[in-house]
Amino acid sequence: MARAATTADAFNAVAEPRRREILDLLADGERPVNDLVRRLGLAQPQVSKHLRVLREVGAVDVRDHGRQRVYRLNGDALRPIHDWVKGYERFWSERFERLDAVLDELKKEEGDGGDE
């Protein structure tokens, strides 16, 4: 088996820096393709191709507006990434390390009452 398709999920789609740039631009509001082309300094076909990947993983939506196609961010698609990486906050944040310690303390003190 080869590497998973870029369209396999948000993780793969977002591994490409250009696609993250596109999402970053769309985070400020919807934009037609030519607008993205200008701001990215990429050729139009490559932008369209990146947008296709983002569309396939649900990270963007399209809307027709005359002869333009207006792309809009769909942040929900990024949530799995956020949720996964959030579990690692405690490994770099002192604040969270200490929070962790506090929670451990509380758990211990609470003793036997808790579920999950």
Place this chain on the structure above:
Amino acid sequence: MARAATTADAFNAVAEPRRREILDLLADGERPVNDLVRRLGLAQPQVSKHLRVLREVGAVDVRDHGRQRVYRLNGDALRPIHDWVKGYERFWSERFERLDAVLDELKKEEGDGGDE
């Protein structure tokens, strides 16, 4: 140009589900390879290869212990992912959406300062 190497950065390394699993396991504490092999149900060479990728992007560290090699998570490497995706929280959190609305209001009230 082809797709970026999996070792290009944490985003690419973590796009592979198996590697995320490995990190998840190491989040509970350091482990030797054979331990990971058992828990993942993968062949040993594939696990070693995944670990190599994770090592190259700095997501794990190794330590020799007798004939075993003990791998440990290095969460710092995941921080760029966290920082990037964190900017999108407002797109799925109602709390943040409302904050956004408030900020838009403020911007509008501030009046005529805008370009574009």
Place this chain on the structure above:
DNA sequence: TTGATACATTCCTGTATGGGAATATGATTC
């Protein structure tokens, strides 16, 4: 030394990329 254990590396292969270039499609205007 021999054998076994624990990992890492190499070779092979089908598959999929991302960019460049060219072309196709669709809407708008004249």
Place this chain on the structure above:
DNA sequence: GAATCATATTCCCATACAGGAATGTATCAA
């Protein structure tokens, strides 16, 4: 209908994977 603008798709190609199988390397045991 022709010319044009805005996007999408296709073709070409060098590159790089991920898994399977086989092999290399270091450590420990007897």
